[in-house]
Amino acid sequence: MSKTILIVDDSMSMRQLVKMTLTGAGHQVIEASDGRDALTKLNGQKINLIISDVNMPNLDGIGLVKEIKNRNEYRFTPIIMLTTESEQGKKAEGQAAGAKAWIVKPFQPQQLLAAVEKLVG
Amino acid sequence: MLELRHDTHQDPALLALTGSLTIYEVRQAHDELRAALAGGQRQWRIDLAELEELDSAGAQLLLALQRHLLSLDGGLDVSNPTADVLELLELLHLQSLYPDVLPAQP
Amino acid sequence: MLNGEQWSQLLQSFLEEGGDLLKQAEECLLVLDGDLADEEAINGLFRAMHTLKGSAGLFSLTPVVAFTHQLESLLMAVRDGERSLTPNLISLMLRCLDELGSMIGRINVETGAVEGNDEVLQTQLLNALAAEMGQGSDSLPTPTAPREGQVQRAPATGEGAWHISLRFSPDLYRNGFDPAAFVRYLSRLGEITHLEVLDENLPDFHQMDPEACYLGMEISLRSASSKAEIEEVFEFILDFCKLRILPPESSLSDYLQLIRELPETDERIGSILVASGLLTEHELNTGLTMQAQGEEPRAPLGSVLVEAGMVAPAVVNAALEKQQVVRERRAQESSLIKVAAHKLDELINLVGELVISAAGAQLQARAHGHSDFIESTQVVNRHVEQIREAALKLRMIEIGDTFNRFHRVVRDVSQELGKKIRLEVRGADTELDKSVTDKIADPLTHLVRNAIDHGIESAEERLAAGKPAEGHLALNAYHESGMIVIEVSDDGRGLNTARIRQKAIDKGLIDPNANLSEHDLHMLIFAAGFSTADSVSNLSGRGVGMDVVRSAIDQLRGTVEIESRPGLGCTFRIRLPLTLAIIEGFLVSLGGEYFVIPLDMVTECMELGDQPLIDGIYGYLNLRGKPLPCIDLSAHFDLPASAVRRRNIVVVSQGRQQAGLIVDQLHGELQTVIKPLGLLFQHLQGISGSTILGSGQVALILDIPSLFRQLQALVDTGASETRSVQNRQELLPRL
Numbered sequence: 001m002s003k004t005i006l007i008v009d010d011s012m013s014m015r016q017l018v019k020m021t022l023t024g025a026g027h028q029v030i031e032a033s034d035g036r037d038a039l040t041k042l043n044g045q046k047i048n049l050i051i052s053d054v055n056m057p058n059l060d061g062i063g064l065v066k067e068i069k070n071r072n073e074y075r076f077t078p079i080i081m082l083t084t085e086s087e088q089g090k091k092a093e094g095q096a097a098g099a100k101a102w103i104v105k106p107f108q109p110q111q112l113l114a115a116v117e118k119l120v121g
Numbered sequence: 122m123l124e125l126r127h128d129t130h131q132d133p134a135l136l137a138l139t140g141s142l143t144i145y146e147v148r149q150a151h152d153e154l155r156a157a158l159a160g161g162q163r164q165w166r167i168d169l170a171e172l173e174e175l176d177s178a179g180a181q182l183l184l185a186l187q188r189h190l191l192s193l194d195g196g197l198d199v200s201n202p203t204a205d206v207l208e209l210l211e212l213l214h215l216q217s218l219y220p221d222v223l224p225a226q227p
Numbered sequence: 228m229l230n231g232e233q234w235s236q237l238l239q240s241f242l243e244e245g246g247d248l249l250k251q252a253e254e255c256l257l258v259l260d261g262d263l264a265d266e267e268a269i270n271g272l273f274r275a276m277h278t279l280k281g282s283a284g285l286f287s288l289t290p291v292v293a294f295t296h297q298l299e300s301l302l303m304a305v306r307d308g309e310r311s312l313t314p315n316l317i318s319l320m321l322r323c324l325d326e327l328g329s330m331i332g333r334i335n336v337e338t339g340a341v342e343g344n345d346e347v348l349q350t351q352l353l354n355a356l357a358a359e360m361g362q363g364s365d366s367l368p369t370p371t372a373p374r375e376g377q378v379q380r381a382p383a384t385g386e387g388a389w390h391i392s393l394r395f396s397p398d399l400y401r402n403g404f405d406p407a408a409f410v411r412y413l414s415r416l417g418e419i420t421h422l423e424v425l426d427e428n429l430p431d432f433h434q435m436d437p438e439a440c441y442l443g444m445e446i447s448l449r450s451a452s453s454k455a456e457i458e459e460v461f462e463f464i465l466d467f468c469k470l471r472i473l474p475p476e477s478s479l480s481d482y483l484q485l486i487r488e489l490p491e492t493d494e495r496i497g498s499i500l501v502a503s504g505l506l507t508e509h510e511l512n513t514g515l516t517m518q519a520q521g522e523e524p525r526a527p528l529g530s531v532l533v534e535a536g537m538v539a540p541a542v543v544n545a546a547l548e549k550q551q552v553v554r555e556r557r558a559q560e561s562s563l564i565k566v567a568a569h570k571l572d573e574l575i576n577l578v579g580e581l582v583i584s585a586a587g588a589q590l591q592a593r594a595h596g597h598s599d600f601i602e603s604t605q606v607v608n609r610h611v612e613q614i615r616e617a618a619l620k621l622r623m624i625e626i627g628d629t630f631n632r633f634h635r636v637v638r639d640v641s642q643e644l645g646k647k648i649r650l651e652v653r654g655a656d657t658e659l660d661k662s663v664t665d666k667i668a669d670p671l672t673h674l675v676r677n678a679i680d681h682g683i684e685s686a687e688e689r690l691a692a693g694k695p696a697e698g699h700l701a702l703n704a705y706h707e708s709g710m711i712v713i714e715v716s717d718d719g720r721g722l723n724t725a726r727i728r729q730k731a732i733d734k735g736l737i738d739p740n741a742n743l744s745e746h747d748l749h750m751l752i753f754a755a756g757f758s759t760a761d762s763v764s765n766l767s768g769r770g771v772g773m774d775v776v777r778s779a780i781d782q783l784r785g786t787v788e789i790e791s792r793p794g795l796g797c798t799f800r801i802r803l804p805l806t807l808a809i810i811e812g813f814l815v816s817l818g819g820e821y822f823v824i825p826l827d828m829v830t831e832c833m834e835l836g837d838q839p840l841i842d843g844i845y846g847y848l849n850l851r852g853k854p855l856p857c858i859d860l861s862a863h864f865d866l867p868a869s870a871v872r873r874r875n876i877v878v879v880s881q882g883r884q885q886a887g888l889i890v891d892q893l894h895g896e897l898q899t900v901i902k903p904l905g906l907l908f909q910h911l912q913g914i915s916g917s918t919i920l921g922s923g924q925v926a927l928i929l930d931i932p933s934l935f936r937q938l939q940a941l942v943d944t945g946a947s948e949t950r951s952v953q954n955r956q957e958l959l960p961r962l
Contacts, residue, residue, distance in 0.1 A: 020236075073145070075401075076144045076145055076400065076401060076402075076403050077403055078402075078403030078404060078405075079403060098402065100402050100403070100404070100463060100464075100466070100467075101463040108240060108244070109240065110240075110241070110286075114412075115463070117408070117411070117412050117415075118408060118409055118412045118460060118462075118463060119403070119404065119405075119408055119463065120405070120408055121408045121411040121412050144400045144401070144405075144438060147437035147438055148437050148438060150437070151435070151437035154432075155432070155433055158432075176400075176405045176407060177400065177405050177406050177407045177440075177442070178400040178405070178437070178438065178440070180407075181426070181429070181437075181440065181441065181442055182437050184424075184426045184429065185426070185429045185432050185435055185437075185441075186432055188426065188429055188432070189431065189432035189433075209407055212407055212410055212411060212414075212422075213407060213410065213422065213424050213444075214421075214422040214423060214424065215424060
């Protein structure tokens with residue numbers, strides 16, 4: 001079933017990779033370049049899943065998760081965090097904020113696809 | 122978005138759900154269902170023709186409602202689920218919620 | 228789903244991963260060949276098969292999944308100490324890896340199907356494995372697609388069905404998780420034959436929190452997956468559920484224990500197990516009765532991952548270890564990035580262009596004489612230089628990977644020939660350009676096969692010659708004056724010059740009266756159509772001769788030399804440039820023409836005094852009391868005679884040879900981006916490529932090894948009959 005997925009990452013190539021992988025699997029993808037941009041892009045529309053980088057300018061991934069959990073219409077939306085091994089310290093903070101699914105970069109496209117399907121398949 | 126209409130003048134009483142019944146809507150649905158149950162009807166038929174989306178939380182609410190009615194010697198029948206809703210019911214083998222009336226094939 | 232191109236791209240990355248995994252697996256097997264009990268190798272092998280199976284599953288490559296599954300189970304048994312490896316098993320498994328490689332090779336990237344799958348061979352291999360393990364083939368069933376066939380009720384024994392119990396925590400939904408999604412995903416691993424949602428923990432409708440999860444699930448899954456793979460499906464919700472997984476064909480007591488441990492009533496769980504076909508009614512009743520009578524000690528409740536009984540300890544350990552291994556691998560992966568080679572090529576091409584344009588800018592700055600401008604172009608050039616070095620380093624990889632593949636080649640070939648040979652690898656950490664590595668692998672394979680086939684004698688011959696029965700083959704790599712040197716040496720019989728000579732005469736390659744040096748005779752084995760074997764064995768004689776080795780090395784701008792000692796062995800020494808893209812050059816000019824000499828070959832420069840060349844164009848000069856063979860390049864290339872009064876000599880060296888090149892002017896060092904010569908000029912002797920100078924002018928890159936060969940042909944007294952003499956004849960009219 002086609003889902004609407006928001007990908008938040010300041011790296012365009014990472015967004016491209018994620019977008020290609022997900023649109024290839026038949027999903028709709030909305031792109032945002034950082035947490036603040038993501039909140040603008042949400043704009044009340046229905047989102048099935050959020051995939052977010054941790055380290056971003058303006059509003060980082062953890063801040064974004066906290067914001068999302070505070071918004072009624074998005075508080076139950078599943079979130080996949082993309083992180084690097086060096087950001088493991090952020091994981092505890094992120095999990096406390098409500099992001100429970102983490103994927104360590106670099107990852108294979110099929111790995112991401114598998115995670116997405118597990119959460120919203 | 123969920124819209125819940127009920128008609129307790131019929132027997133079984135009718136319940137129609139429109140929109141989505143997911144984790145986002147279950148609290149609203151729970152509140153409205155409790156209000157509807159206040160009329161005392163034990164036998165209900167739920168029409169899902171307009172329900173576009175159902176998730177496990179929504180299905181759980183229907184299961185709970187069904188158990189409640191059964192415990193009162195009543196019951197809950199499901200009719201007209203859309204294809205997506207039926208897919209979930211079948212995936213989870215929720216046989217007690219299988220429809221006795223299937224939607225007309227388009 | 229995925230569109231064709233994207234699918235192909237993803238599949239392509241699987242193919243690469245698959246190749247890597249097979250290589251890892253093979254390396255592990257070869258380690259095990261030396262030490263059957265090497266735990267790290269067994270784990271590595273298991274891990275490789277496990278990962279391969281997992282990835283293949285994502286692409287629904289059923290034959291690959293089925294085949295790897297069998298290998299994985301076998302390895303699991305080995306790892307858990309239930310079976311032990313034998314040399315025969317290792318040989319068999321190597322053949323299995325070959326078959327896997329060929330399966331992966333036959334995957335059509337467009338359709339995602341394994342084309343022309345040889346199920347017969349696969350079944351044979353698996354049966355042979357089973358036989359070698361000393362058990363009937365029923366424990367290693369022939370591969371069958373686990374997902375094929377209609378929905379069937381599992382047979383009463385529960386054969387092949389996993390039992391999965393899930394009890395969710397109330398917070399599940401609120402964290403964005405929907406158990407339905409996980410069930411959907413689980414159904415990809417196999418066929419869900421039974422699923423029951425447990426709703427008995429639902430509180431009274433009026434009291435319930437509709438956002439809390441009260442459900443549980445009992446699932447039967449027919450699947451070839453491993454426990455770790457099933458557990459991975461639930462990886463994100465492990466904190467939000469109690470997960471119990473019972474492997475197929477668990478014992479009655481395992482199921483009884485499960486019944487005891489689950490919070491629901493024994494009857495409820497019992498009836499689910501019966502409904503799933505995992506237990507018969509009779510078994511259940513007997514079991515429960517026995518339990519009630521206290522005939523079986525009650526196991527402690529509440530342990531999540533089940534103590535003894537639910538799963539064999541070995542299986543639990545396996546699962547834990549597997550997770551550990553996955554974690555470790557992720558940690559390693561994060562420090563590496565895989566990049567397609569062509570992207571690096573693109574980068575290096577661009578850096579090449581950058582080098583040229585930066586040099587152009589510097590020239591212009593100098594022409595304008597603007598000091599600030601000159602200074603900033605110098606800074607730019609310095610950075611460009613750093614970028615160039617960094618970019619080139621990106622391509623440098625250790626030769627070890629290439630060397631290591633020869634363990635397998637040596638093992639296979641020596642086994643085929645019934646020879647016992649030990650391979651020694653040295654200098655595996657020596658780095659060279661990836662493109663060079665790729666191109667040198669085949670020639671090396673040929674040299675290695677040749678050494679085993681022709682060089683190293685049979686054990687009897689060796690013993691008779693007073694040598695150890697075991698032959699010795701060595702691969703060695705090291706850096707030497709800006710080149711990488713790769714040696715293939717054996718302790719065999721050495722080259723038989725008499726036979727080479729006879730063969731060459733028979734083949735009409737040389738005149739029967741020719742007087743050739745030892746060196747020239749050796750080099751004859753590289754001549755096209757030459758083969759020393761009396762009978763073409765199917766090893767070295769694969770339709771390609773040593774001439775292919777030679778031309779491959781030539782294409783890499785490398786050289787090869789042979790050092791043979793009769794009865795003691797033979798060494799092939801290959802010298803290659805470290806990279807093909809950019810070199811440090813030394814710019815010289817002849818009249819108005821510019822030439823580049825690879826800097827790493829230049830040993831010194833000096834002014835050409837008044838001493839004349841002994842022989843016009845070619846001849847000797849006195850270098851510190853020793854004769855230095857020299858070429859007057861202007862004359863050699865037929866350029867107009869030099870008008871410059873003070874000319875210079877650039878002394879170049881290659882290996883132990885030295886020569887002087889006489890040029891007009893020296894212009895100093897230069898980053899040289901090599902552009903291949905067009906088709907028209909490829910046959911040119913003595914020129915290996917061209918480059919563009921900052922001024923836009925073209926400079927030709929001198930092919931020093933080829934100049935050396937031409938010079939050698941001229942100075943060799945006995946060279947009248949060799950192939951290289953043709954060069955002399957070409958050159959003679961100019962003399």
